[in-house]
Amino acid sequence: VAWPSTRLTELLGITVPIVQAPMAGGPTTPELVAAVSEAGALGSIGAATLQPDELRAAIRRVRELTARPFAVNLFAPHERPEPDPDVVEAIDAVLAPLRRELGLPEPDRSGSLVPPYPFEELVDVLIAERVPVFSFTFGIPPLDQIRETGARIIGTATTVADAEAVERAGVDAVVAQGSEAGGHRGTFDEGDGPPLVGTLALVPQVVDRVGVPVVASGGIADGRGLAAALVLGAGGAQIGTAFLTCPESGIPDMYRRAVLEAGDVDTVVSAAQTGRSARMIRTPLVEELERAGVPFAPYPAQGALVFDFWLAAAELDRAELRLLLAGQATALTRSLPAGELVGTIAAETEAALAGGASGR
Numbered sequence: 149v150a151w152p153s154t155r156l157t158e159l160l161g162i163t164v165p166i167v168q169a170p171m172a173g174g175p176t177t178p179e180l181v182a183a184v185s186e187a188g189a190l191g192s193i194g195a196a197t198l199q200p201d202e203l204r205a206a207i208r209r210v211r212e213l214t215a216r217p218f219a220v221n222l223f224a225p226h227e228r229p230e231p232d233p234d235v236v237e238a239i240d241a242v243l244a245p246l247r248r249e250l251g252l253p254e255p256d257r258s259g260s261l262v263p264p265y266p267f268e269e270l271v272d273v274l275i276a277e278r279v280p281v282f283s284f285t286f287g288i289p290p291l292d293q294i295r296e297t298g299a300r301i302i303g304t305a306t307t308v309a310d311a312e313a314v315e316r317a318g319v320d321a322v323v324a325q326g327s328e329a330g331g332h333r334g335t336f337d338e339g340d341g342p343p344l345v346g347t348l349a350l351v352p353q354v355v356d357r358v359g360v361p362v363v364a365s366g367g368i369a370d371g372r373g374l375a376a377a378l379v380l381g382a383g384g385a386q387i388g389t390a391f392l393t394c395p396e397s398g399i400p401d402m403y404r405r406a407v408l409e410a411g412d413v414d415t416v417v418s419a420a421q422t423g424r425s426a427r428m429i430r431t432p433l434v435e436e437l438e439r440a441g442v443p444f445a446p447y448p449a450q451g452a453l454v455f456d457f458w459l460a461a462a463e464l465d466r467a468e469l470r471l472l473l474a475g476q477a478t479a480l481t482r483s484l485p486a487g488e489l490v491g492t493i494a495a496e497t498e499a500a501l502a503g504g505a506s507g508r
């Protein structure tokens with residue numbers, strides 16, 4: 149590809165300025181990650197929902213498939229409080245009619261609603277395995293030990309202030325995540341609601357304020373988008389939704405169908421499914437919870453409150469009962485094999501930057 153290398157490509161040892169977004173919860177299989185890295189971009193394992201032995205196995209599998217660099221991504225650890233019983237009761241009351249309709253039993257709320265997050269053990273794995281790149285979201289985790297391994301480090305920001313904080317923590321690059329992005333908002337502290345600055349506005353403001361390379365993220369799915377990101381001053385783009393529908397992606401068919409059917413207005417930012425704001429496909433379950441106007445439980449307990457619906461989604465083959473994280477660019481996705489998608493976006497970007505064709 150003829151475009152000049154960027155500081156980002158040099159930093160990461162890649163030839164195409166694309167980072168395949170880490171997507172926790174299944175999509176980023178070792179096959180997807182390795183195919184992306186083999187094609188010259190940076191594949192990323194979304195590891196935040198893996199157990200340490202699963203992460204070790206995933207890293208080793210990627211290494212069997214490619215010798216190129218790849219990333220492992222974790223969520224910064226946070227307090228994970230048990231929810232207020234009144235909140236649990238109110239949400240269960242909203243969901244009771246839907247449970248009856250689906251024949252789901254009343255859930256047992258006697259145990260903990262907070263699944264463990266073995267952050268330190270996961271970090272031990274990525275240190276022992278000497279992963280080439282570590283990326284993170286939701287704040288700033290301890291970085292010293294990881295930095296000592298020589299790993300490149302990438303942090304996520306959804307505002308200029310968060311980007312500056314990530315840079316101060318000593319990262320090598322910052323992902324500027326605009327509000328079009330699928331998945332959780334990387335915002336450190338959501339306060340009364342997540343900031344929703346769009347990619348087009350956020351990227352140049354972050355570029356103006358930080359010295360490290362910036363990776364544009366959110367709503368970018370083809371060469372037009374990547375070219376725009378580069379023109380805005382980014383060193384590359386972190387792309388999630390467009391990789392969800394690749395054959396190597398680990399999502400069930402019903403999720404894949406839902407992404408392929410979703411149009412520009414079919415996603416919403418909601419905390420209804422996990423307790424933290426995330427962009428997802430607007431489904432009746434999300435709408436029902438939003439309309440009820442009840443407060444949601446904190447992350448990740450809210451996810452436990454609706455988990456029986458996620459399980460039922462698989463059994464009943466009803467995608468709309470599941471958490472369907474996806475961004476605003478669903479309609480731009482193509483179901484190409486991941487390596488081909490990287491090559492196609494690279495060629496489109498080159499055309500767009502040369503001012504030719506449509507760039508798609």
Ligand SMILES: Cc1cc2nc3c(=O)[nH]c(=O)nc-3n(C[C@H](O)[C@H](O)[C@H](O)COP(=O)(O)O)c2cc1C
Nearest residue numbers: 169171172194285329330331366367388389473475
């Ligand atoms: C299904 C899904 C899961 C995601 N999981 C993560 C994650 O585990 N860690 C992370 O840093 N970002 C995660 N993201 C956000 C991406 O890193 C990225 O910001 C986003 O996908 C970019 O927007 P796009 O989906 O429009 O390409 C996820 C996104 C999606 C769509």
